[in-house]
Amino acid sequence: MHLLLVDGSGYIFRAFHALPQLNRKSDGLPVGCVQGFCNMLFKLTEDLKGEDQPTHMAVIFDAKGKTFRDDFYPEYKAHRPPAPEELVTQFPLTRAATRAFSIPSIEMEGWEADDIIATYACNARQAGYKVTIVSSDKDLMQLVEPDGSIRLLDTIPRPGQPPLRWIGMDEVFTKFGVTPDKVIDVQALCGDSVDNVPGVPGIGVKTAAELINQYGDVENLLAHAHEIKQPARRQKLIDNAEMARISKRLVTLSQDVPVELPLDALARVPMAPEALFPFLKAMEFATITKRLAGLLGADPTLYEADPELAASGRDPRKSADLSVARAKLASPQVPGTGPALHAQEVHAKIRAIPVNYDDYEIVTTPEQLDVWLKRIIDKGHVAIDTETTGLDAQAADLVGICLATEPGNGCYIPVGHSRGAASLLEEGGLVEGQLPIRLVIDALKPLLEDKSILKIGQNTKYEISILARYGITMAPIDDTMLLSYALDGVQYNGLNVLADNWLGHTCIAFSDLAGTGKHQKTFDQLEIAPAARYAAEDADITLRLWHVLKPRLAAENATTLYETLERPLAPVLSRMEQRGISVDRQILSRLSGEFSQRAAAFEAEAHELAGQSFNLGSPKQLGEILFDKMGLEGGTKTKTGAWATGADVLEDLALKGVPLARTIVDWRQLTKLKGTYTDALPAYINARTGRVHTSYSQASVLTGRLSSNDPNLQNIPVRTEDGRKIRSAFVAAPGKILISADYSQIELRVLAHIADIQALKDAFEEGLDIHAMTASEMFNVPVEGMPSDVRRRAKAINFGIIYGISAFGLANQLGIGRGEAGDYIKTYFERFPGIKDYMDEQRRRVKIDGHVTTIFGRKVQFPNANSANPAERSFVERASINAPIQGSAADIIRRAMIRMEPALKQANIDADMLLQVHDELIFEVPLGTETAAMAAIKTVMEGAAEPAVRLSVPIQVDAHAAHNWDEAH
Numbered sequence: 001m002h003l004l005l006v007d008g009s010g011y012i013f014r015a016f017h018a019l020p021q022l023n024r025k026s027d028g029l030p031v032g033c034v035q036g037f038c039n040m041l042f043k044l045t046e047d048l049k050g051e052d053q054p055t056h057m058a059v060i061f062d063a064k065g066k067t068f069r070d071d072f073y074p075e076y077k078a079h080r081p082p083a084p085e086e087l088v089t090q091f092p093l094t095r096a097a098t099r100a101f102s103i104p105s106i107e108m109e110g111w112e113a114d115d116i117i118a119t120y121a122c123n124a125r126q127a128g129y130k131v132t133i134v135s136s137d138k139d140l141m142q143l144v145e146p147d148g149s150i151r152l153l154d155t156i157p158r159p160g161q162p163p164l165r166w167i168g169m170d171e172v173f174t175k176f177g178v179t180p181d182k183v184i185d186v187q188a189l190c191g192d193s194v195d196n197v198p199g200v201p202g203i204g205v206k207t208a209a210e211l212i213n214q215y216g217d218v219e220n221l222l223a224h225a226h227e228i229k230q231p232a233r234r235q236k237l238i239d240n241a242e243m244a245r246i247s248k249r250l251v252t253l254s255q256d257v258p259v260e261l262p263l264d265a266l267a268r269v270p271m272a273p274e275a276l277f278p279f280l281k282a283m284e285f286a287t288i289t290k291r292l293a294g295l296l297g298a299d300p301t302l303y304e305a306d307p308e309l310a311a312s313g314r315d316p317r318k319s320a321d322l323s324v325a326r327a328k329l330a331s332p333q334v335p336g337t338g339p340a341l342h343a344q345e346v347h348a349k350i351r352a353i354p355v356n357y358d359d360y361e362i363v364t365t366p367e368q369l370d371v372w373l374k375r376i377i378d379k380g381h382v383a384i385d386t387e388t389t390g391l392d393a394q395a396a397d398l399v400g401i402c403l404a405t406e407p408g409n410g411c412y413i414p415v416g417h418s419r420g421a422a423s424l425l426e427e428g429g430l431v432e433g434q435l436p437i438r439l440v441i442d443a444l445k446p447l448l449e450d451k452s453i454l455k456i457g458q459n460t461k462y463e464i465s466i467l468a469r470y471g472i473t474m475a476p477i478d479d480t481m482l483l484s485y486a487l488d489g490v491q492y493n494g495l496n497v498l499a500d501n502w503l504g505h506t507c508i509a510f511s512d513l514a515g516t517g518k519h520q521k522t523f524d525q526l527e528i529a530p531a532a533r534y535a536a537e538d539a540d541i542t543l544r545l546w547h548v549l550k551p552r553l554a555a556e557n558a559t560t561l562y563e564t565l566e567r568p569l570a571p572v573l574s575r576m577e578q579r580g581i582s583v584d585r586q587i588l589s590r591l592s593g594e595f596s597q598r599a600a601a602f603e604a605e606a607h608e609l610a611g612q613s614f615n616l617g618s619p620k621q622l623g624e625i626l627f628d629k630m631g632l633e634g635g636t637k638t639k640t641g642a643w644a645t646g647a648d649v650l651e652d653l654a655l656k657g658v659p660l661a662r663t664i665v666d667w668r669q670l671t672k673l674k675g676t677y678t679d680a681l682p683a684y685i686n687a688r689t690g691r692v693h694t695s696y697s698q699a700s701v702l703t704g705r706l707s708s709n710d711p712n713l714q715n716i717p718v719r720t721e722d723g724r725k726i727r728s729a730f731v732a733a734p735g736k737i738l739i740s741a742d743y744s745q746i747e748l749r750v751l752a753h754i755a756d757i758q759a760l761k762d763a764f765e766e767g768l769d770i771h772a773m774t775a776s777e778m779f780n781v782p783v784e785g786m787p788s789d790v791r792r793r794a795k796a797i798n799f800g801i802i803y804g805i806s807a808f809g810l811a812n813q814l815g816i817g818r819g820e821a822g823d824y825i826k827t828y829f830e831r832f833p834g835i836k837d838y839m840d841e842q843r844r845r846v847k848i849d850g851h852v853t854t855i856f857g858r859k860v861q862f863p864n865a866n867s868a869n870p871a872e873r874s875f876v877e878r879a880s881i882n883a884p885i886q887g888s889a890a891d892i893i894r895r896a897m898i899r900m901e902p903a904l905k906q907a908n909i910d911a912d913m914l915l916q917v918h919d920e921l922i923f924e925v926p927l928g929t930e931t932a933a934m935a936a937i938k939t940v941m942e943g944a945a946e947p948a949v950r951l952s953v954p955i956q957v958d959a960h961a962a963h964n965w966d967e968a969h
Contacts, residue, residue, distance in 0.1 A: 001902070003124040003266065004044075004054035005117045007135035008061040008105070011040055012094050014156065016087050024284050030086040031283050034093045038280075038288055041101050044134065044155060047164060054132065055451065056124075056266040059098045060116045061107040068110055069250055076250060077195050093283070100279035102269050104261060111257050114139055118253035124263055125149045128906035139187075139251060141172045144180040177209025185212045185221075188248035197250050200240045202232070218248050259947055264898055265564045269476065270380055270454045273298040274551045278342055281305035297378040304345055343551035350547045351503055353407045360536035361411040362528060364433045369443055372403060372411055376447050379405045381454040383543035384474075386466050387523045387535050389416075392710065393465035393577065394686050394693040398437065399524045401444070402535040404543040410536035415440050417531070418524045431528060441470050448474045456480070458495045458542045461698065464574040479570055480542055483549040485699035486562040489851075489861040493699050499541045502548050507541060508534045561857050564948070565891055566698070568898045572913075573696045573706075575901075580691030581914045581922070584964075587729040588678045595674040595722070602667035609660040616667055619645045625660070632658065655815045670722065677716065677726045684711050696916070702879070703887035704858050704894070706916055714917050718969065730965035736924045737961050739911070740968035741937045743919040744956040745770060746889045747802050753951045754855065754884060755838035759831070764953040771795040777831045778824070797828050801835060802885055804878030839881050846880035854887035855949050856895075892955070893919060896944035900937070907936045922965065930961035 015036030022032030041059075048054060069076045082088075098105035106116060114137065121131045121143050129149075133140055136154040143150050144167065152167035165171075172180045176187075189208035191199020203211075215221035222241045228234035237244070273296055280289045282305040293300050363369050376382045383404040388396035397416060404410040415437040447453055449472065457463050460479040467474050484492050492498050499505045513530055514521040523531065553559040607613050610629075614621040623643025627635035632653065636644050647668075653661035684692045697707040708714040717723030732738045748770060752760035763773045772783045775794035781787075796813050797805075805813075807822035814821065829836040846852050847866055851859045860883040862876045897916060904911050911933045915922035921941070925933045941957045962968035 001056060001124075001128065002052070002054045002130045002132065003120065003263070004048070004057040005120055005131065005133045006041075006044070006057070006059040006103075007113060007117065007133065007137060007140070008059040008094065008098065009113050010135050010137060011037055011059075012061075012087075012091070015040060016084075016090075021086070026284065030089055031093070031285075033087060033090045034097055034283055035285055035288070037094045038097050038101075038283075038285065040155070041097070041103070042288065042292070045101075047155075048132075052132070053451070055268055056129070056263065057268050058104040058106050058120065058261075058266045060113040060120075061095065061105065062113045063107040063109045063111070065109055067112050067115075068254075069112075073246055073250060075196055075198075080194075080196075096279060097283075100276050102271050102275060104266055106259070106261065108257065108259070111254070115254040115257050116259060118143055118255050119257040119259055120263070120266075121150050122255045123259075126906075127263060127902060129263070136167075138175065138183075139192075139253065141167065141175065142180055142183040142251075142253060144168060144172050146179070176205060178212055182212050182217070184248055184252050185218045187251040188218050188244050189221075191247055192251070195250070197247050198240075198243045199247050200236050200244050202236050207233070218244055258950070261560075262564065262895075262899075262947060264568055265560065267476075267563075267568070268451070269563075270452065271296060272550065273300075273303060274342060274346060274547070275554065277303035278305055296380050302346075302349060304342065340555035343548075343555045346551050347502070347548045350407060350544050353544070355505055355537065355540065356408060357533045357537065359408055359410075360533060360540070362433075362532045363411050363413040364435060366435070366439065366443075368411075369413065369435065369440065372405075373443060373447060375405045375409075376403070376453060380452065381405070381456060382447075383410075383456040383539045383546065384448070384463060385457060385535065385538040385542060386463050387412075387531070388466060389522045389524050392693075393462050393574075393695070394469075394580070394689070396466065397524070398466060398470065400531065400535055401440065402532075402539040404536070404539035407544045407547065408540065410540035410543075412528075412532035412535040413440055414528050414532070416524050417526065417528055433528065437470075441472065445472050448472050451476060454478055456543060456546045458498075458538070458545070461570045461574045461577075461696075464571055465578055468574065468578060475571065477567065477570065478546060478550065479567065480545040480549055481699050482566040482570065483546070483553070483562060486558045486566050486858075487549065487552050487556060489859065490700060490702055491861065491863070495538065495541060495545075498545050503541065503544055505541065508537055510534065557857070558859075565704075565856065565858070565894050565898075569698060569894055572897050572901065573698060576913055576915065577693050577695055579912050579914050579924075580686065580689055580693035581924070582690070582731050582733050583681055583685065583692050584729045584731050585682050585685070587731075588681055588726075591725055591729070592674055592678040595670055595678060599667060599670050599674065602663055602670065606660060606663045606667065609663060616664060617671075619643075622664065626653070626658075630660070652812060655812060669720075673717075673722055673726060677711070678729075681711060681729070694915070701890075702860055703883050704854065704860075704890040705886065705918070706890075706894075708917070713915060716917075724966045724969075727966035727969065728964045730922075732924055732963050735927055737927050737930050737963060738914075738965060738968045739923040739925060739930055739934055739937065739959060739961045740965065741921045741923070741934070741941055741957050741959040742969070743889070743893065743941065744958050746892065746919050746955070747885050748798060749951070749953045749955060750855070750885050750888045750892075751802060751835070751838075752953050754888070755834045756952070757832050757834045761953050764956075771798055774798055774828075778827050793824065797824055801825075801828065802882055804839070804881040842880045842884070843877045846876060852880045852884050854884050854891055855945075856888065856891040858887050858891060860884070860887055889919065892944050893921070893941075895948075896941045897921070899944065900940050903940045904933070904936055907932070909933050909936050911937070920969070922968075925961075934959040934961060 012033060016033040019032050019036045021030065022035055023029060024031050095105045107113070108116060117133055117140065121133060124131050125145065131150040133143065133150070133152045134155060135152060136156055140152060144152060146169055148168060154165040154167060155163070157163060169179065172183065176183050178186055186205060186208040187197070189200050189203045189211065190205050191197045211221055215224060222237060222244065225234060225237040225241070228237060271292070276292060277289065277298070277300045281300065281303065289300050361368070363372060385402045386398060387400040387402065388398055390396040399416040400412055400414045402410060402412045414434045417431040417434060448455060448467065454476055455474055456478045458480045460477045464474050480498065481493050484498055492501055496507050499507050513526055513534055553562055603616055606616055610625045614625060616622070620642050623645045626632050626645065627643045634652065638644050650661045650665050654665055681692060686693055692711065694708045694713050695710050697709060700707050716726050748760065749764055751757070752764060759777060760770065763770050769783065771791050771794045772786050774797065775781055775786060775790045776783050778794060779790055781790055793814055796810065800810050800813065807818050807825055810824065811818040811821035842852055846862050850863055850865050851861045853859055862880060864872055865876045867873050867876070893916065897913065900913055909932055910929065911923045911925040913921060913923055923933065923937065938957045938959050942955045945951050945955065960968045
């Protein structure tokens with residue numbers, strides 16, 4: 001990975017002084033510096049190709065105001081004249097230009113750009129990145145590394161010099177006479193008149209280098225100053241020793257700036273026309289607009305100028321107008337302005353384009369395919385969808401690929417349609433008029449792996465997994481399902497629903513082509529012509545949705561959530577699904593037999609308790625026995641007139657001491673485990689890999705949690721003996737060992753942070769037993785020698801509070817009266833008043849906003865927050881309390897998963913991340929490496945929240961290694 005850090009402030013001054021004054025024709029706003037800045041950014045991204053092409057990039061600016069250096073040396077940079085007013089007006093526009101080029105723009109109050117650059121550069125180097133700093137600033141030369149992992153790049157044209165001048169060890173030595181690690185010592189002695197760094201009077205670079213090469217550093221030199229032979233030099237060093245020390249502090253770049261954006265948020269993305277062209281139009285830059293339109297293959301006329309930017313400096317010579325302009329550029333967007341207006345306009349234009357199935361093309365010749373490849377290259381993006389023989393990405397075969405490069409322009413490339421099941425068995429052939437699959441794969445592979453071409457999909461994780469089996473590593477991606485999830489939560493997401501909601505279009509239903517039920521055809525059995533219409537429509541609609549949804553990110557402040565949590569997670573999940581996990585068939589078979597015998601025993605016991613034989617799986621028969629024959633109280637009837645016998649009813653009866661109810665509960669749990677896992681799991685073992693591959697749904701849970709399907713590995717109970725037995729069937733491959741890394745009480749820690757509960761924070765900081773501490777606080781019982789049932793009650797309350805538990809619910813859980821449970825909750829709130837305040841605030845906020853927010857900015861939507869239905873409102877209130885807590889915990893483990901693979905690679909640890917189960921990650925590593933692997937895994941997981949959020953409680957991860965999942969937990 002290659003991180004490119006651009007000294008934005010250096011770019012600004014170079015552009016301003018190197019180019020003639022240019023004013024915007026419409027209102028006279030100075031924009032010459034902005035134009036030069038845009039040209040320099042564009043040229044930089046064009047010049048860096050091949051191995052020099054960055055995978056990550058940011059432009060760093062100096063923020064207005066004082067820095068920490070002014071605190072200990074007020075004269076620092078004090079003599080610098082103020083910037084010309086015609087330049088000052090362009091400062092905010094250069095930041096806007098950076099964002100328009102889809103590059104992060106970073107500045108922080110109290111810190112210089114050089115400090116931010118130093119922090120990112122050193123963090124990136126430690127993470128295994130190659131780093132290039134685009135600057136000729138000598139202060140940054142202290143960062144150059146001997147191994148070339150950090151270099152400077154000087155792009156200022158100089159006579160007789162190449163256009164790109166790399167600055168490494170040799171160049172630094174030529175400049176300062178010392179290696180980069182000694183640069184700050186030389187600068188401390190010779191000072192810097194530009195920045196008003198005093199140094200030691202009379203000592204220049206050459207003399208300073210001689211002294212540092214002899215004595216090593218400033219402190220050692222000052223300690224031996226009396227040894228200097230030259231009297232004048234000796235006296236100057238002695239007299240100005242403190243100035244030398246201050247100077248060294250001034251020139252030493254900080255490497256621990258609390259930067260907000262993590263490295264993965266700096267990943268390069270293609271220039272987005274919807275962001276770029278409105279800015280260029282507002283600036284009235286015709287030439288660069290034309291150049292970029294050709295490069296992106298986009299029509300600038302589709303995009304309106306951003307009215308906020310166009311009006312950002314109506315009279316640039318008036319400071320009042322300047323402050324207004326800055327405020328507009330910095331303030332959140334509201335509907336009807338800026339990005340919000342642009343998103344609305346794009347939506348209207350895309351929705352107006354009709355879907356014409358006759359315009360779709362079936363690609364059956366290499367020449368047609370070449371035309372499409374050229375279109376993709378010209379556009380720089382492509383919507384892609386695969387058609388396969390099934391929904392299991394690890395087992396399905398590729399049937400066709402559909403592409404779209406602009407709305408209404410789609411194609412289908414058939415590669416695997418059969419002649420039908422009967423004729424296929426007889427003749428073993430494929431339908432004519434298809435391209436060979438290898439030819440298509442070989443042709444598409446370079447483009448699908450090209451980092452400069454954006455691949456757009458709906459649930460792109462599936463395409464990544466399918467294409468990986470054909471040797472293609474598809475990246476980078478955008479995903480309309482994840483865009484929708486980041487913006488609107490779980491309420492839309494499916495392609496058909498999105499198309500209906502945003503485009504007013506009804507897609508062809510698969511059942512219309514393939515039928516339904518047991519007679520439904522697989523895609524390879526469909527005729528190509530109707531299949532092509534269905535497939536090409538998918539790609540076309542996906543591309544249209546991308547045009548509609550992507551601009552909403554900026555307009556609705558969802559860019560960070562999408563770019564740092566949603567988009568980068570999809571390929572991680574794909575790789576986890578591809579790896580799968582081994583299961584032991586013999587253990588499962590033995591457990592099935594054991595569960596069958598025990599279920600039969602429960603059945604016999606139930607018959608004896610009921611006094612008659614009946615079908616335990618029949619709710620009707622069970623209800624009649626419990627409430628008609630046995631006359632138990634508390635029964636309710638369903639709409640059909642039958643007695644309700646759901647889990648809540650039976651648990652309530654079991655807590656009241658009804659033996660038959662307890663037996664039925666135990667029978668149901670056992671038979672469910674048998675049917676769902678011990679009997680079913682062997683059928684999920686992939687014939688090709690010999691492993692079980694679950695499928696993760698990234699966008700189906702309100703709070704951001706992942707769900708697991710086919711098979712669902714997240715519902716195996718961990719606290720029951722039978723659940724642990726099932727986990728023991730998940731085993732490490734020969735020569736490997738499993739690691740389970742589990743967040744300890746993560747949701748309670750998040751609650752302590754969000755609600756600012758000092759007692760809980762102190763307990764976590766001191767490593768106390770949080771449930772025993774809670775019990776001690778509530779019941780005035782010493783922690784030492786505390787009865788287990790007292791701790792159990794506190795534990796139930798701790799976790800129940802997170803879910804907004806009621807007195808009724810707590811009473812059922814603990815088997816106590818509702819009044820006693822209510823007293824417990826009341827006491828809890830008295831001991832921890834901050835929690836009650838938090839809950840009240842969440843209830844109030846959700847009614848006003850219709851959503852609550854995690855600590856990472858994920859909006860959990862509740863459109864029915866003000867429902868007229870009391871039960872619905874009550875649910876929303878409880879959910880609004882839990883959602884920020886569960887959602888924040890889910891976001892933390894997502895961040896850990898995204899960072900995990902690069903961190904393990906950097907640490908040279910061979911570890912495969914296999915499963916995510918709630919707050920737990922499962923890995924497989926070679927035997928003998930588990931100790932180092934666990935240390936690295938814990939480091940990533942425990943630091944996953946930072947630097948975006950600095951939690952006020954420590955995060956703890958428990959990691960264990962064993963040959964099966966149960967023993968590792």
